[in-house]
Amino acid sequence: MIRFFKTPWIVRKWYPSLTWSFPDRQSIFLTFDDGPNPEVTEWVLDELDKLGAKATFFCEGNRIERSPQIAQVVVRRGHAIGNHGFHHLSGWRTKDSQYLQDIKACDEALNEIGIKSDLFRPPYGRIKKRQIHKLKSKRIIMWSYVSWDFDSEVSPEESIIRLKKAQSGDIIVFHDSPKAFKNLQVILPEILSHFHTKGLKFEAIK
Ligand SMILES: [Zn+2]
Numbered sequence: 001m002i003r004f005f006k007t008p009w010i011v012r013k014w015y016p017s018l019t020w021s022f023p024d025r026q027s028i029f030l031t032f033d034d035g036p037n038p039e040v041t042e043w044v045l046d047e048l049d050k051l052g053a054k055a056t057f058f059c060e061g062n063r064i065e066r067s068p069q070i071a072q073v074v075v076r077r078g079h080a081i082g083n084h085g086f087h088h089l090s091g092w093r094t095k096d097s098q099y100l101q102d103i104k105a106c107d108e109a110l111n112e113i114g115i116k117s118d119l120f121r122p123p124y125g126r127i128k129k130r131q132i133h134k135l136k137s138k139r140i141i142m143w144s145y146v147s148w149d150f151d152s153e154v155s156p157e158e159s160i161i162r163l164k165k166a167q168s169g170d171i172i173v174f175h176d177s178p179k180a181f182k183n184l185q186v187i188l189p190e191i192l193s194h195f196h197t198k199g200l201k202f203e204a205i206k
Contacts, residue, residue, distance in 0.1 A: 005162035035176035036070035053202030061086030061106035080204035082119030091127035156186035
């Protein structure tokens with residue numbers, strides 16, 4: 001199986017209306033998917049704080065309902081939250097009406113705790129053009145680099161080498177999930193210190 005750490009240009013070209021990076025910005029955009037999770041998210045927040053880094057958390061509705069206070073802490077500490085669906089459905093395998101309903105359910109879980117966001121990241125990055133068209137009220141945020149932190153067949157050392165190739169404006173995906181935690185604990189501090197040393201800032205997508 002081929003794992004792309006950097007999103008292939010052909011994929012970006014196929015979906016030109018989605019956000020893949022912010023080429024004009026002098027920052028790195030770290031994103032964390034599949035939380036919130038009490039243990040992992042808190043750890044990530046502490047790591048980010050060490051360098052004053054801000055990031056964006058794409059949360060699942062079902063996890064927001066389980067750990068609402070963690071989602072609120074994320075916002076209180078200056079980070080952004082985006083919608084990652086309620087049940088983490090693949091757009092390719094889900095009927096449009098059900099897919100849109102699931103995104104709405106995640107918005108409702110966020111509204112319930114006083115959070116509003118027009119950011120959406122499709123679970124697995126899988127979304128049909130028709131679904132994109134129907135999601136006009138959302139900014140759909142993809143990524144230019146993925147860490148593969150959740151994949152036990154990828155060593156954290158390899159992730160670090162590949163992610164260090166990112167440049168200002170790039171959007172990097174991590175996961176604040178139990179599955180990714182082992183590798184994330186190795187990768188994230190290295191990546192933070194690498195770009196910090198290069199003089200880049202870490203900004204939330206707002
Ligand atoms: Zn996800």
